Amino acid sequence: AKMSRPVQARRLEGVDKNIWVEFVKLAATYSTVNLGQGFPDFPPPEFLKEAFSRAGHPPLVKILAQLFGKLLGRDLDPMTNVMVTVGAYQALFCCFQAFIEEGDEVIIIEPFFDCYEPMVKMAGGTPVYIPLRPKAPKEGKLMSSADWQLDPAELASKFSEQTKAIVLNSPNNPLGKVFSRGELELIADLCVKHDALCISDEVYEWLVYDGKQHIRI
Ligand SMILES: Cc1ncc(COP(=O)(O)O)c(C=O)c1O
Structure with a gap:
Protein backbone atom coordinates (compact mmCIF):
# COMPACT_ATOMS: atom_id res chain seq x y z
CA ALA A 1 0.00 0.00 0.00
CA LYS A 2 1.10 3.56 -0.67
CA MET A 3 1.95 5.67 2.37
CA SER A 4 -0.22 8.72 2.76
CA ARG A 5 2.75 10.86 3.86
CA PRO A 6 6.09 11.37 2.05
CA VAL A 7 8.21 8.20 2.25
CA GLN A 8 11.51 9.99 1.74
CA ALA A 9 12.92 12.21 4.51
CA ARG A 10 12.91 15.90 3.53
CA ARG A 11 16.70 16.16 3.94
CA LEU A 12 17.08 13.83 0.92
CA GLU A 13 15.29 16.24 -1.42
CA GLY A 14 17.46 17.13 -4.39
CA VAL A 15 20.21 14.60 -3.68
CA ASP A 16 19.09 11.99 -6.22
CA LYS A 17 20.23 13.74 -9.40
CA ASN A 18 23.68 15.03 -10.26
CA ILE A 19 26.06 15.33 -13.20
CA TRP A 20 27.90 12.13 -12.25
CA VAL A 21 24.73 10.04 -12.30
CA GLU A 22 24.04 11.55 -15.72
CA PHE A 23 27.54 10.68 -17.00
CA VAL A 24 27.43 7.10 -15.70
CA LYS A 25 24.25 6.62 -17.74
CA LEU A 26 25.73 8.29 -20.83
CA ALA A 27 28.94 6.24 -20.61
CA ALA A 28 26.92 3.02 -20.38
CA THR A 29 24.66 4.01 -23.29
CA TYR A 30 27.46 5.04 -25.67
CA SER A 31 30.23 2.66 -24.47
CA THR A 32 32.68 5.48 -23.76
CA VAL A 33 35.46 5.61 -21.18
CA ASN A 34 34.10 7.21 -18.00
CA LEU A 35 36.82 9.31 -16.37
CA GLY A 36 34.40 10.80 -13.84
CA GLN A 37 35.13 8.44 -10.97
CA THR A 85 35.98 1.44 6.30
CA VAL A 86 34.71 -0.08 3.09
CA GLY A 87 36.26 2.48 0.75
CA ALA A 88 36.47 6.24 1.10
CA TYR A 89 32.70 6.66 0.68
CA GLN A 90 32.01 5.04 4.03
CA ALA A 91 34.81 6.99 5.73
CA LEU A 92 33.39 10.27 4.40
CA PHE A 93 29.82 9.33 5.33
CA CYS A 94 30.91 8.49 8.89
CA CYS A 95 32.80 11.81 9.15
CA PHE A 96 29.81 13.91 8.13
CA GLN A 97 27.44 11.94 10.36
CA ALA A 98 29.81 12.23 13.31
CA PHE A 99 30.72 15.92 12.99
CA ILE A 100 27.86 17.76 11.30
CA GLU A 101 24.91 19.01 13.28
CA GLU A 102 21.59 20.33 11.93
CA GLY A 103 22.26 23.90 10.73
CA ASP A 104 26.06 23.59 10.46
CA GLU A 105 27.68 25.01 7.34
CA VAL A 106 30.27 22.98 5.44
CA ILE A 107 32.49 24.68 2.87
CA ILE A 108 32.98 22.65 -0.32
CA ILE A 109 35.62 23.63 -2.88
CA GLU A 110 34.37 23.50 -6.51
CA PRO A 111 34.70 21.53 -8.72
CA PHE A 112 34.24 18.63 -6.31
CA PHE A 113 33.69 14.89 -6.14
CA ASP A 114 29.94 14.30 -6.19
CA CYS A 115 29.29 12.69 -2.81
CA TYR A 116 30.23 15.57 -0.49
CA GLU A 117 27.09 17.57 -1.21
CA PRO A 118 24.46 14.84 -0.51
CA MET A 119 26.43 13.58 2.48
CA VAL A 120 26.50 17.06 4.05
CA LYS A 121 22.77 17.45 3.38
CA MET A 122 21.97 14.01 4.79
CA ALA A 123 23.74 15.01 7.99
CA GLY A 124 21.49 18.09 8.20
CA GLY A 125 24.24 20.51 7.18
CA THR A 126 24.24 23.28 4.58
CA PRO A 127 26.89 23.21 1.84
CA VAL A 128 28.61 26.55 1.13
CA TYR A 129 30.53 26.61 -2.14
CA ILE A 130 33.81 28.28 -3.05
CA PRO A 131 35.16 27.91 -6.60
CA LEU A 132 38.72 27.25 -7.68
CA ARG A 133 39.06 29.94 -10.36
CA PRO A 134 41.19 29.42 -13.48
CA LYS A 135 44.06 31.93 -13.77
CA ALA A 136 45.64 32.69 -17.15
CA PRO A 137 48.76 30.51 -17.57
CA LYS A 138 52.21 32.14 -17.82
CA GLU A 139 53.21 33.46 -21.25
CA GLY A 140 53.79 30.58 -23.69
CA LYS A 141 52.73 27.91 -21.17
CA LEU A 142 49.82 25.50 -21.44
CA MET A 143 47.23 25.72 -18.72
CA SER A 144 47.70 23.28 -15.84
CA SER A 145 45.57 22.18 -12.89
CA ALA A 146 47.81 24.36 -10.67
CA ASP A 147 46.36 27.42 -12.45
CA TRP A 148 43.02 26.72 -10.72
CA GLN A 149 43.27 28.70 -7.49
CA LEU A 150 41.29 29.85 -4.48
CA ASP A 151 40.87 33.58 -3.99
CA PRO A 152 42.05 34.09 -0.38
CA ALA A 153 39.60 36.92 0.37
CA GLU A 154 36.71 35.00 -1.19
CA LEU A 155 37.59 31.89 0.84
CA ALA A 156 37.80 33.91 4.05
CA SER A 157 34.37 35.40 3.30
CA LYS A 158 32.79 31.92 3.25
CA PHE A 159 33.65 31.22 6.89
CA SER A 160 30.94 32.21 9.37
CA GLU A 161 29.77 31.48 12.90
CA GLN A 162 27.98 28.42 11.49
CA THR A 163 31.01 26.95 9.69
CA LYS A 164 31.76 23.54 11.15
CA ALA A 165 34.07 22.17 8.48
CA ILE A 166 35.69 22.59 5.09
CA VAL A 167 36.16 19.65 2.72
CA LEU A 168 39.57 19.51 1.06
CA ASN A 169 40.33 17.05 -1.74
CA SER A 170 43.99 16.98 -2.76
CA PRO A 171 44.99 15.61 -5.22
CA ASN A 172 41.68 16.85 -6.54
CA ASN A 173 39.06 14.97 -8.51
CA PRO A 174 38.20 16.12 -11.18
CA LEU A 175 41.02 18.66 -11.80
CA GLY A 176 44.05 16.64 -10.71
CA LYS A 177 45.27 19.72 -8.82
CA VAL A 178 47.76 19.04 -6.02
CA PHE A 179 47.37 21.81 -3.43
CA SER A 180 50.60 23.67 -2.57
CA ARG A 181 51.90 24.24 0.95
CA GLY A 182 50.83 27.90 0.72
CA GLU A 183 47.28 26.97 -0.26
CA LEU A 184 47.07 24.42 2.56
CA GLU A 185 48.36 27.00 5.06
CA LEU A 186 45.67 29.43 3.95
CA ILE A 187 42.98 26.80 4.62
CA ALA A 188 44.58 25.66 7.89
CA ASP A 189 44.87 29.24 9.23
CA LEU A 190 41.18 29.91 8.51
CA CYS A 191 40.19 26.63 10.21
CA VAL A 192 42.17 27.58 13.32
CA LYS A 193 40.79 31.13 13.31
CA HIS A 194 37.17 29.95 13.01
CA ASP A 195 37.51 26.79 15.10
CA ALA A 196 36.48 24.64 12.12
CA LEU A 197 37.44 21.13 11.05
CA CYS A 198 39.15 20.23 7.80
CA ILE A 199 37.84 16.96 6.36
CA SER A 200 40.67 15.96 4.05
CA ASP A 201 39.94 13.44 1.29
CA GLU A 202 43.35 12.22 0.10
CA VAL A 203 42.34 9.08 -1.80
CA TYR A 204 44.69 9.95 -4.68
CA GLU A 205 47.72 10.72 -2.49
CA TRP A 206 49.83 8.06 -4.23
CA LEU A 207 48.89 9.20 -7.75
CA VAL A 208 51.08 12.30 -7.98
CA TYR A 209 53.20 13.03 -11.06
CA ASP A 210 55.52 15.56 -12.70
CA GLY A 211 57.64 16.18 -9.60
CA LYS A 212 54.62 17.42 -7.61
CA GLN A 213 54.51 16.61 -3.89
CA HIS A 214 51.41 15.63 -1.94
CA ILE A 215 51.37 17.41 1.42
CA ARG A 216 49.06 16.20 4.18
CA ILE A 217 47.21 19.06 5.83
C1 LIG B 1 37.91 12.19 -4.52
C2 LIG B 1 37.25 10.88 -4.23
N1 LIG B 1 36.91 10.59 -2.95
C3 LIG B 1 36.32 9.42 -2.64
C4 LIG B 1 36.02 8.47 -3.61
C5 LIG B 1 35.34 7.19 -3.20
O1 LIG B 1 36.28 6.20 -3.04
P1 LIG B 1 35.91 4.67 -2.71
O2 LIG B 1 35.69 4.02 -4.04
O3 LIG B 1 37.13 4.15 -1.99
O4 LIG B 1 34.70 4.65 -1.85
C6 LIG B 1 36.36 8.72 -4.95
C7 LIG B 1 36.04 7.73 -6.01
O5 LIG B 1 36.02 8.03 -7.19
C8 LIG B 1 36.98 9.96 -5.27
O6 LIG B 1 37.29 10.28 -6.54
Missing part, protein backbone atom coordinates in the same frame (compact mmCIF):
# COMPACT_ATOMS: atom_id res chain seq x y z
CA GLY A 38 37.99 6.27 -9.79
CA PHE A 39 37.12 2.80 -11.09
CA PRO A 40 40.36 0.84 -10.58
CA ASP A 41 40.31 -2.13 -12.96
CA PHE A 42 43.12 -4.04 -11.26
CA PRO A 43 42.80 -6.22 -8.16
CA PRO A 44 44.94 -5.61 -5.05
CA PRO A 45 48.18 -7.67 -5.01
CA GLU A 46 47.77 -11.28 -3.90
CA PHE A 47 50.14 -10.89 -0.90
CA LEU A 48 48.01 -8.04 0.41
CA LYS A 49 44.73 -9.94 0.13
CA GLU A 50 46.31 -12.89 1.89
CA ALA A 51 47.78 -10.73 4.67
CA PHE A 52 44.43 -8.99 5.23
CA SER A 53 42.55 -12.29 5.40
CA ARG A 54 44.95 -13.47 8.12
CA ALA A 55 45.31 -10.19 10.00
CA GLY A 56 42.04 -9.62 11.85
CA HIS A 57 41.14 -6.19 13.23
CA PRO A 58 43.69 -5.43 16.02
CA PRO A 59 46.82 -6.30 13.98
CA LEU A 60 45.42 -4.39 10.97
CA VAL A 61 44.73 -1.13 12.85
CA LYS A 62 48.11 -1.45 14.58
CA ILE A 63 49.95 -1.62 11.25
CA LEU A 64 47.87 1.25 9.84
CA ALA A 65 48.57 3.38 12.94
CA GLN A 66 52.31 2.74 12.52
CA LEU A 67 52.28 3.53 8.80
CA PHE A 68 50.11 6.67 8.97
CA GLY A 69 51.69 7.77 12.27
CA LYS A 70 55.00 8.02 10.39
CA LEU A 71 53.42 9.78 7.42
CA LEU A 72 51.54 12.26 9.63
CA GLY A 73 54.43 12.71 12.06
CA ARG A 74 52.47 11.90 15.21
CA ASP A 75 51.59 9.03 17.52
CA LEU A 76 48.32 7.37 16.54
CA ASP A 77 46.41 5.11 18.90
CA PRO A 78 45.40 2.10 16.78
CA MET A 79 42.13 1.59 18.66
CA THR A 80 40.92 5.20 18.80
CA ASN A 81 42.60 7.04 15.90
CA VAL A 82 42.16 4.48 13.13
CA MET A 83 38.89 3.40 11.56
CA VAL A 84 38.77 0.80 8.81
Whole structure:
Protein backbone atom coordinates (compact mmCIF):
# COMPACT_ATOMS: atom_id res chain seq x y z
CA ALA A 1 0.00 0.00 0.00
CA LYS A 2 1.10 3.56 -0.67
CA MET A 3 1.95 5.67 2.37
CA SER A 4 -0.22 8.72 2.76
CA ARG A 5 2.75 10.86 3.86
CA PRO A 6 6.09 11.37 2.05
CA VAL A 7 8.21 8.20 2.25
CA GLN A 8 11.51 9.99 1.74
CA ALA A 9 12.92 12.21 4.51
CA ARG A 10 12.91 15.90 3.53
CA ARG A 11 16.70 16.16 3.94
CA LEU A 12 17.08 13.83 0.92
CA GLU A 13 15.29 16.24 -1.42
CA GLY A 14 17.46 17.13 -4.39
CA VAL A 15 20.21 14.60 -3.68
CA ASP A 16 19.09 11.99 -6.22
CA LYS A 17 20.23 13.74 -9.40
CA ASN A 18 23.68 15.03 -10.26
CA ILE A 19 26.06 15.33 -13.20
CA TRP A 20 27.90 12.13 -12.25
CA VAL A 21 24.73 10.04 -12.30
CA GLU A 22 24.04 11.55 -15.72
CA PHE A 23 27.54 10.68 -17.00
CA VAL A 24 27.43 7.10 -15.70
CA LYS A 25 24.25 6.62 -17.74
CA LEU A 26 25.73 8.29 -20.83
CA ALA A 27 28.94 6.24 -20.61
CA ALA A 28 26.92 3.02 -20.38
CA THR A 29 24.66 4.01 -23.29
CA TYR A 30 27.46 5.04 -25.67
CA SER A 31 30.23 2.66 -24.47
CA THR A 32 32.68 5.48 -23.76
CA VAL A 33 35.46 5.61 -21.18
CA ASN A 34 34.10 7.21 -18.00
CA LEU A 35 36.82 9.31 -16.37
CA GLY A 36 34.40 10.80 -13.84
CA GLN A 37 35.13 8.44 -10.97
CA GLY A 38 37.99 6.27 -9.79
CA PHE A 39 37.12 2.80 -11.09
CA PRO A 40 40.36 0.84 -10.58
CA ASP A 41 40.31 -2.13 -12.96
CA PHE A 42 43.12 -4.04 -11.26
CA PRO A 43 42.80 -6.22 -8.16
CA PRO A 44 44.94 -5.61 -5.05
CA PRO A 45 48.18 -7.67 -5.01
CA GLU A 46 47.77 -11.28 -3.90
CA PHE A 47 50.14 -10.89 -0.90
CA LEU A 48 48.01 -8.04 0.41
CA LYS A 49 44.73 -9.94 0.13
CA GLU A 50 46.31 -12.89 1.89
CA ALA A 51 47.78 -10.73 4.67
CA PHE A 52 44.43 -8.99 5.23
CA SER A 53 42.55 -12.29 5.40
CA ARG A 54 44.95 -13.47 8.12
CA ALA A 55 45.31 -10.19 10.00
CA GLY A 56 42.04 -9.62 11.85
CA HIS A 57 41.14 -6.19 13.23
CA PRO A 58 43.69 -5.43 16.02
CA PRO A 59 46.82 -6.30 13.98
CA LEU A 60 45.42 -4.39 10.97
CA VAL A 61 44.73 -1.13 12.85
CA LYS A 62 48.11 -1.45 14.58
CA ILE A 63 49.95 -1.62 11.25
CA LEU A 64 47.87 1.25 9.84
CA ALA A 65 48.57 3.38 12.94
CA GLN A 66 52.31 2.74 12.52
CA LEU A 67 52.28 3.53 8.80
CA PHE A 68 50.11 6.67 8.97
CA GLY A 69 51.69 7.77 12.27
CA LYS A 70 55.00 8.02 10.39
CA LEU A 71 53.42 9.78 7.42
CA LEU A 72 51.54 12.26 9.63
CA GLY A 73 54.43 12.71 12.06
CA ARG A 74 52.47 11.90 15.21
CA ASP A 75 51.59 9.03 17.52
CA LEU A 76 48.32 7.37 16.54
CA ASP A 77 46.41 5.11 18.90
CA PRO A 78 45.40 2.10 16.78
CA MET A 79 42.13 1.59 18.66
CA THR A 80 40.92 5.20 18.80
CA ASN A 81 42.60 7.04 15.90
CA VAL A 82 42.16 4.48 13.13
CA MET A 83 38.89 3.40 11.56
CA VAL A 84 38.77 0.80 8.81
CA THR A 85 35.98 1.44 6.30
CA VAL A 86 34.71 -0.08 3.09
CA GLY A 87 36.26 2.48 0.75
CA ALA A 88 36.47 6.24 1.10
CA TYR A 89 32.70 6.66 0.68
CA GLN A 90 32.01 5.04 4.03
CA ALA A 91 34.81 6.99 5.73
CA LEU A 92 33.39 10.27 4.40
CA PHE A 93 29.82 9.33 5.33
CA CYS A 94 30.91 8.49 8.89
CA CYS A 95 32.80 11.81 9.15
CA PHE A 96 29.81 13.91 8.13
CA GLN A 97 27.44 11.94 10.36
CA ALA A 98 29.81 12.23 13.31
CA PHE A 99 30.72 15.92 12.99
CA ILE A 100 27.86 17.76 11.30
CA GLU A 101 24.91 19.01 13.28
CA GLU A 102 21.59 20.33 11.93
CA GLY A 103 22.26 23.90 10.73
CA ASP A 104 26.06 23.59 10.46
CA GLU A 105 27.68 25.01 7.34
CA VAL A 106 30.27 22.98 5.44
CA ILE A 107 32.49 24.68 2.87
CA ILE A 108 32.98 22.65 -0.32
CA ILE A 109 35.62 23.63 -2.88
CA GLU A 110 34.37 23.50 -6.51
CA PRO A 111 34.70 21.53 -8.72
CA PHE A 112 34.24 18.63 -6.31
CA PHE A 113 33.69 14.89 -6.14
CA ASP A 114 29.94 14.30 -6.19
CA CYS A 115 29.29 12.69 -2.81
CA TYR A 116 30.23 15.57 -0.49
CA GLU A 117 27.09 17.57 -1.21
CA PRO A 118 24.46 14.84 -0.51
CA MET A 119 26.43 13.58 2.48
CA VAL A 120 26.50 17.06 4.05
CA LYS A 121 22.77 17.45 3.38
CA MET A 122 21.97 14.01 4.79
CA ALA A 123 23.74 15.01 7.99
CA GLY A 124 21.49 18.09 8.20
CA GLY A 125 24.24 20.51 7.18
CA THR A 126 24.24 23.28 4.58
CA PRO A 127 26.89 23.21 1.84
CA VAL A 128 28.61 26.55 1.13
CA TYR A 129 30.53 26.61 -2.14
CA ILE A 130 33.81 28.28 -3.05
CA PRO A 131 35.16 27.91 -6.60
CA LEU A 132 38.72 27.25 -7.68
CA ARG A 133 39.06 29.94 -10.36
CA PRO A 134 41.19 29.42 -13.48
CA LYS A 135 44.06 31.93 -13.77
CA ALA A 136 45.64 32.69 -17.15
CA PRO A 137 48.76 30.51 -17.57
CA LYS A 138 52.21 32.14 -17.82
CA GLU A 139 53.21 33.46 -21.25
CA GLY A 140 53.79 30.58 -23.69
CA LYS A 141 52.73 27.91 -21.17
CA LEU A 142 49.82 25.50 -21.44
CA MET A 143 47.23 25.72 -18.72
CA SER A 144 47.70 23.28 -15.84
CA SER A 145 45.57 22.18 -12.89
CA ALA A 146 47.81 24.36 -10.67
CA ASP A 147 46.36 27.42 -12.45
CA TRP A 148 43.02 26.72 -10.72
CA GLN A 149 43.27 28.70 -7.49
CA LEU A 150 41.29 29.85 -4.48
CA ASP A 151 40.87 33.58 -3.99
CA PRO A 152 42.05 34.09 -0.38
CA ALA A 153 39.60 36.92 0.37
CA GLU A 154 36.71 35.00 -1.19
CA LEU A 155 37.59 31.89 0.84
CA ALA A 156 37.80 33.91 4.05
CA SER A 157 34.37 35.40 3.30
CA LYS A 158 32.79 31.92 3.25
CA PHE A 159 33.65 31.22 6.89
CA SER A 160 30.94 32.21 9.37
CA GLU A 161 29.77 31.48 12.90
CA GLN A 162 27.98 28.42 11.49
CA THR A 163 31.01 26.95 9.69
CA LYS A 164 31.76 23.54 11.15
CA ALA A 165 34.07 22.17 8.48
CA ILE A 166 35.69 22.59 5.09
CA VAL A 167 36.16 19.65 2.72
CA LEU A 168 39.57 19.51 1.06
CA ASN A 169 40.33 17.05 -1.74
CA SER A 170 43.99 16.98 -2.76
CA PRO A 171 44.99 15.61 -5.22
CA ASN A 172 41.68 16.85 -6.54
CA ASN A 173 39.06 14.97 -8.51
CA PRO A 174 38.20 16.12 -11.18
CA LEU A 175 41.02 18.66 -11.80
CA GLY A 176 44.05 16.64 -10.71
CA LYS A 177 45.27 19.72 -8.82
CA VAL A 178 47.76 19.04 -6.02
CA PHE A 179 47.37 21.81 -3.43
CA SER A 180 50.60 23.67 -2.57
CA ARG A 181 51.90 24.24 0.95
CA GLY A 182 50.83 27.90 0.72
CA GLU A 183 47.28 26.97 -0.26
CA LEU A 184 47.07 24.42 2.56
CA GLU A 185 48.36 27.00 5.06
CA LEU A 186 45.67 29.43 3.95
CA ILE A 187 42.98 26.80 4.62
CA ALA A 188 44.58 25.66 7.89
CA ASP A 189 44.87 29.24 9.23
CA LEU A 190 41.18 29.91 8.51
CA CYS A 191 40.19 26.63 10.21
CA VAL A 192 42.17 27.58 13.32
CA LYS A 193 40.79 31.13 13.31
CA HIS A 194 37.17 29.95 13.01
CA ASP A 195 37.51 26.79 15.10
CA ALA A 196 36.48 24.64 12.12
CA LEU A 197 37.44 21.13 11.05
CA CYS A 198 39.15 20.23 7.80
CA ILE A 199 37.84 16.96 6.36
CA SER A 200 40.67 15.96 4.05
CA ASP A 201 39.94 13.44 1.29
CA GLU A 202 43.35 12.22 0.10
CA VAL A 203 42.34 9.08 -1.80
CA TYR A 204 44.69 9.95 -4.68
CA GLU A 205 47.72 10.72 -2.49
CA TRP A 206 49.83 8.06 -4.23
CA LEU A 207 48.89 9.20 -7.75
CA VAL A 208 51.08 12.30 -7.98
CA TYR A 209 53.20 13.03 -11.06
CA ASP A 210 55.52 15.56 -12.70
CA GLY A 211 57.64 16.18 -9.60
CA LYS A 212 54.62 17.42 -7.61
CA GLN A 213 54.51 16.61 -3.89
CA HIS A 214 51.41 15.63 -1.94
CA ILE A 215 51.37 17.41 1.42
CA ARG A 216 49.06 16.20 4.18
CA ILE A 217 47.21 19.06 5.83
C1 LIG B 1 37.91 12.19 -4.52
C2 LIG B 1 37.25 10.88 -4.23
N1 LIG B 1 36.91 10.59 -2.95
C3 LIG B 1 36.32 9.42 -2.64
C4 LIG B 1 36.02 8.47 -3.61
C5 LIG B 1 35.34 7.19 -3.20
O1 LIG B 1 36.28 6.20 -3.04
P1 LIG B 1 35.91 4.67 -2.71
O2 LIG B 1 35.69 4.02 -4.04
O3 LIG B 1 37.13 4.15 -1.99
O4 LIG B 1 34.70 4.65 -1.85
C6 LIG B 1 36.36 8.72 -4.95
C7 LIG B 1 36.04 7.73 -6.01
O5 LIG B 1 36.02 8.03 -7.19
C8 LIG B 1 36.98 9.96 -5.27
O6 LIG B 1 37.29 10.28 -6.54
